[in-house]
Every structure is written in C-alpha cells, then in structure tokens.
Amino acid sequence: MMPRKLTPLQALLMGLALIVVLFPVFWIVMTAIKPPTDWNASPAIWVPSKPTLINFQTLFNPDAIREYGVGGVSQAATDAVIGSLLASVSATAISVVIGLFSAIGISRYGNGGKSTPLVILSGRMFPPAAIAVPFVIMFSTIGLIDSYPGLIAIYAAVTLPFSTWMLKSFVEDLPREIEEAAMIDGQSRMMAHLTVTIPLIKGGLFATTMFVFILNWSEFMFALVLSYSNVSTIPVQLAKYVTATAGTLYGVQAALAVLAMVPLVIVGYRIQSHLARGMTFGAIKQ
C-alpha cells in the first residue's frame, strides 16, 4: 500500500501536535544541560549558551554542583536508579506472567466463572491513597515495609488488573482454532499456548509489558509511603532535590528525568513495530 500523503492542513496540524507533545521533552532536556544560574532565569533561557553536564554529574557525585555555590545535595541517585530498575523490571515480569496465564485461563477456559475478570479489575477501583495506609500496617507487621520484595509485590498486585485485561483482549482476538490445530497435532494444552498462543500475541505482549513497565517506573505514592531508607526509586528521588542554598534543583531534577526516559525510549524504539501491532491488534474483529 502506498503511504498516504498528508494535505498541507493535516501536515500543519500534525506539526502543531508534535510541538505540543515534544515541548516538555525539549524543555526537560534543555534544563538538564543548563548551569544553575539559568534554571529559572527571567526571561526564560530556551537553549543554554554554555551547556553543561554538571547536573548529570551531580546525580552520581552530589558534591559536583558545589562549584556553582550550591550545597546540601546529600544523596547520589545511584540507589534510586538501581532501585527503580529492580522494582520495575521484577514487578513487570511478575505482573505480565501472571496476567498472561490469567488471561488465557479466563479467555479459553472460563476459569473462575464470569465474574473473575471483574473481580480482578476491582483491584483498580480503589484509589491508591485509600489502600496505602492498610498496606503500611500489613507490611510493617510482616516485615515487608522498606524492602524491595514488598514494593515489587505491591507493584505487581496493582498492575495485575491492567496486564490481565489487556492480554485477555489479545487472547480473545486470536482464533482458538489455531491452538486446537496444535493440540490435534499432539501438543498438550500448555505447549499449544506456549508455542502458538504466546508467539501470535507477541505484539500485544510487548505493548502490555511496556505499558505495565511505564506504570511501575513512574509510580510515586507507594514508593514514598512504603520506603524509609532501604528502598529508593527515581520518582521519590526527584522530589528530594531541594536544598536550603538553591531551593528546588530544577537542573538536577531534569537530568534525572532525562535519565529516567532513556530505558523507555530505547525499549520503545526497539519494539516499536510490535507496539504498533499490539496497539492495533484486535481493532478489526474477525
């Protein structure tokens, strides 16, 4: 199919939409390379005349920014970056694996009855703030507070409804006759799902994984409430860049935000073909 050419009006609208979408990214990247004197200059400095990597250096060496007279940054972001990776990757893997098998069970075998999908979804019906304190009490009692297993458990639990429901729609859109054909060929149910169902919904699986990972990667409240000093994540670390000598360290915050974007951009770029397919999978019903 020949790619459709945009009309000038469509191109203009597309360009405007792109500016709106990309402006925050542009601003964050520019702030990340500004020296402290330019962070909140008035009038605003769009592109720094003397770009610097000092904000990135400060992330891993808190004293680096002292050369600009800014003191009081006490924590390196290393723990937060590692913590975010650990919590997000683990919780995403757990959530997607459980969600995948739940989706197959519900779609193909009606496990748990008709109300099961709704019961799973009900976990998302509570505002996180409403369940945070009960979790604090429960986790304190069983020793999971301020620990990565605790944070991973809650991230997996909170994102499980998303992964189950998203994957359920992908599984349901796949004709079950394909799996049955594999079973007629002698494969067990499990093998049929592993060799047929999962490869065929690969796009949906990537899209779901990406979506769940983003949710976990950017989660703030549970990480804040359930952590003391052993657990640290990027969103919580971002809120800590305030000093008495310079107020909010916008440049350092922006540098960490840029760093936080990197894994998502890389993974998104690498799986973009799957993502596009995953997002549109099932758009046209069989």
Place this chain on the structure above:
Amino acid sequence: MNTRERKIDKVLATFDAGRMNRRGFLKSLAALGVTTFVANAVSISPLGAVKAYAAIQGAEQRAWELAKVAAAKATRKTLTLLIPTGSIGNMKPYADKWKNELGITLEFIEEPDEVVHTKGMQEAVAKTGRYDVMMPTAMSYPDWIDSGVIYDLTEWVEKYDPELFNKEWGVVFPASHHAQLYNGRVAGLLNDGDQITLLCRSDHLTDPAKAKAFEDKFGYRLGVPKTWAEYHTLAKFMHDPAKGFYGSLEYRSPYYVKWMFMQRLVSKGRLYFDGEVNPTFNSDEGVAALEDMLAMNAYLHPDAFSFTWSSNYNAFGRGEGFMNIVWPSGFKYSKAPSTGPATTGKIAATVMPADKLKDGTLLYAGMFCWGYGYAVSKYSANPELAYAYSQWMTSPTISSDAIPYLGGYSDPYRVNHMLAPTQRLLDTYTPEYLKTLYDNMVNTVPDFCVPGGFEYQDALDKQVHACMTGAKKPKEALDDAARAFERITRRIGRDKVKKSWLALTRNLAEPIRKASGADKWS
C-alpha cells in the same frame, strides 16, 4: 574529663583568680575552640568565670553526658533522623564527632518537607521504630503527641534542662512556648527560627532623587515602612513594571498565600479563633486584610501567583522588586552574591509592618510560620540517646555553631543567637538583621499549632487563594473557610481544640493578647 576540658577549667580558674587579663582569657578560650559568644559572656559574668561557663555550656554538657551514658547502653549503634530534604547541612558537620567519640552513627533519612508530617503520622500506625529523632514543624506536635508517635519531653527537659526559657540564652519568648509546647508540655525542641520579616532595597531608599520625589509627594521621609499603609504606598511608588521592577514580591501562590493573610490578620489584632474556638477571621478585620491584599496585587511581581520560596528568593535576588516578605533564609539569599547578585549589600530589613487598631494605637505582630524542631520517636530503640542528641544540637552553644553552616534550614531562635551572636552568625546574617529578627520574634503569633493544624491551614489557604484569583469575594471566601473550620473542629472535638488553643494563646506578646481579647479568655 578530656584534655581540652581540663585546659578550659584551668583557664577559667586562672581568670577567676585574677592571674589573666580579659584579652588573654578570650584568646586562650578561642584557642581551645570555645565560641566568642561564650567566652565574652563568661568574661563579664558576675557569677565568675567557672560558674558562668558551667551555666552557658550547661545544656550542651548535660546533653553530652547523657549521650555518653545512653550510647554506652545502646544495643543499636545508629541514631536515625527523619529530616526534611535540604536541612542536612546543619547536622552533618557533627556526624564525625558522634561517631568518633560516642561510637554512634548518625543516619539521615531525608523526605520532601511537605511529607514529613505524613511520615510521622504513618509511623504512628506502622510503629516500625525506624526513626529515633524526627524533625517536624511545630504544627505537627499536637497530632503527633495525640497519636502517640512522639514522646512528651517534659520530664527529660526538667531533668537535663536544655535552657529553653533562660532570659539570656533561652529560646525567644513567645516562640519558646508556641513552637515547643503542646498543652503546656514540651513536645519538641526548636531548631529553626522561621519567621517572616520585610526586606527592602536600601539602594532605592537612599537614592536622593527618589527620596525627594517621595517626600514631596507624601510628606514624610522615604524609609522602610512602619505600617501596612506605608507598605502599600511604597510598593505603589517604587513599582516600575516597564523596567521589570515591581513594588513587592509577596506570595499569592497556593500554600504560601495563607501566611500573607494570617500576617495581616494578626496585625489587625485578630487571631484565627475566639476563646471558644469559633473562627474569627471572617470578621471585618479579615475582610479588610483580604481587601488590602487585593489592592496590593497591582504592585506585585507577575510571578507572585506561582512563586515557591526558592523562585521568590531568586527573583528578588535578581533585582526584580523593591520589597519582599521572607523567612530568614530569604535574607541569606539576598545577601549572598551567588543568589542575590543584584541585592547583595543593598538590603534594609525591618519587622513586619504594624496596623492601626480602632483605638488608634499601632500593633506590631509577626508570624512564626513553619519552624522545625526535634521530636523523639516513641518507637525509638534509644529514646534517651535521641533526646540527648536533640538537646545537644539545640543547646545555646552548639546551635550557635550549627546555624551558620550552609545547606540547612536552621535560622536563629535563641536570645544569644540574636543579641550576643558569634562572629559566624554575624557574618551570615549581619548585626542589623539579627536585631530585626529579635524585635520581630518577640511579637510573633504561631501557625495553627493545634490538633488538625494542617487541615485548618489547608482550608484557609484554598479560600484565600480563591479570593486572590477573583473566584470568590473576600467575605464569601472567609465564610466558606469558617464553615470548613467548623467541620474540622466538630470532627476533632471542640474541647480538645479549645484546650490547645487557650494554652497556645496564653503565651503571646501582651499587646497582641490584649488587642485580640485573648487576655480575657479562660
């Protein structure tokens, strides 16, 4: 007793015996690391050097002795502090001393300042024992004490005497009471004299052309404003938006704007409640305060509606306004060439302007807002050690040393910080500003340091902000806030709030108690 202490004792005895002159005495003590403030005070004390030294150093020494005993007994050799991000600079310099001399590691858990209160309330239910010392603002004490998460420090205070109420080096009254006590009992030890004062640009005040134009127009000399009316006049006179120079930079942004209202309200002799904890800010005085603020909007910096404390300080430091209402840290920003390139050496500070009461008298009132302090967690494994740390850090001597360190929020709060300052305090704040801080602090009214304090403040803040943005008329906004206050009071319990409010207002400057009628409450 270590070698240094023995040497100090010897110098003191020699001075008392008349075998050393004053200059030699000061020099000897300085060489032994005694602050100038202590050495000076001791040298002129009628008690004699030995006794005077013991008195001034007392709070620090008693705390240190307690710390030594508690550290020896402690099974956990780490003292964990919950502190707001950005405050570590005042504490970190002493971590080595605690480690080397007591074997105690100081661990700092930093949280964004707006969640410290929530973290404390969270600990009340989680009971993890993760914190030993917690650093909230004075407004947290009522809820934290009532929820059982922190100790009532009164017995320790009576036993180890941190010299909270000493006239020469105690915490300045009334902050000594309203920023440390809850229902008359000690809930925390103040480590930060957060109050707002008024900064003006001295270079504009001394500009001969402006001085003449001002005097010709208004009939009195150009100077720092003494009343809110003068403040308004000055803002209007100096306001020059074409040059990016605005009359004032006071806050209109959410979260901060309530303090601008509360300040004007107390200047008019009104407190937030009456003696029965009925809201009183929706009175004529409250409406007048909001109308004053609306009238000032024309002369404010265009970012006033979005200022945070740091963006406000930075804008003033860049020379974008004539006046600013700031915490003491704002003065430090304006003074430092790095953060105040346009204001360094050009600041005239003054106490908050007065307002004229119905009988024609002027009432000077200030706002003590925020103000961190140390509290001891009920779930600490080493509460005595935690208390010892709190007393040691806030003692007249150590606090004088700690406050000037960069990278912390601590500002002067004891009498000696302002009236007998160390050289480092003088270098950080200037003698004039320290005097201004003292003069302002003696007239301060606290935040809502009663049960539910944060809820009351939020309710007021929302309505004041709605009025400033034009969404509500002054009376409508204040009536809505008053209704929200009634709901909060009913839920918490009127008697409970009343008891706390009466205890709080019992210790205010007499002119404010009289003007507000608090002197007749019981």
